[in-house]
Amino acid sequence: MYRPLKKSFFHQETLLLARNLLGKYLISKKGSLPLVGKIVETEAYLQNGDPACHAYKGKTRRNEVMFGPPGHLYIYFTYGMHFCMNLVTEPENTAGAVLIRAVEPLEGVSELIHNRLLRSGLKKIDNFNIANGPAKLCQAFNLSTMENGLKLSPNGVYIGYKLNEKDIDEKEIGISPRIGISAGIDLPWRFYIKNNPFVSKTTNQ
DNA sequence: ATCAAGATTACCT
């Protein structure tokens, strides 16, 4: 049903990949049943010329995965309590990543809700509050630094597409500055599906 | 050794 995207898909230029990931599917087969969400919001981060990128000042223990080959997960811990998931881009020794900010829950929804309830302490989670933010997404899909550096795999976590499904039309894509950063706020490197109720913020739509 | 910042979220008025 969801075919894994080939390795070459992740060799696209980072900004293009961030845009082309919209409408593709985040799939995790780590648990007993598959968890699937449609990617509706992404952000691009680049080593060169981007002060918001973790790799802007060079390689460190934390960001070294970004300097590795594309098609791996870069997951980091932040604010003392949250994780964010990226896909590594750019050839080896050059750092780049696409942050997955939001997905539309499609399969394994009750499990996704269960995971969110467990980790957020909330009493109730509606469908629009499952994965409409990078840290919420990691809670729902049970992703943490345990998976940092993990290679995408059809048996674990991967990005898929549906056969015969058309790419998102250019007109349906919104572009804006990235959210939650204090440097590089002028760069319009956030991409989202317009009018999709599962994006993290409803502004700029 | 110390310290400020952080690709966020939930809760408050």
Added chain:
DNA sequence: GGTAATCTTGATA
């Protein structure tokens, strides 16, 4: 609209 929670990381001494 504002801010507490919570702790790893990277920078500076």
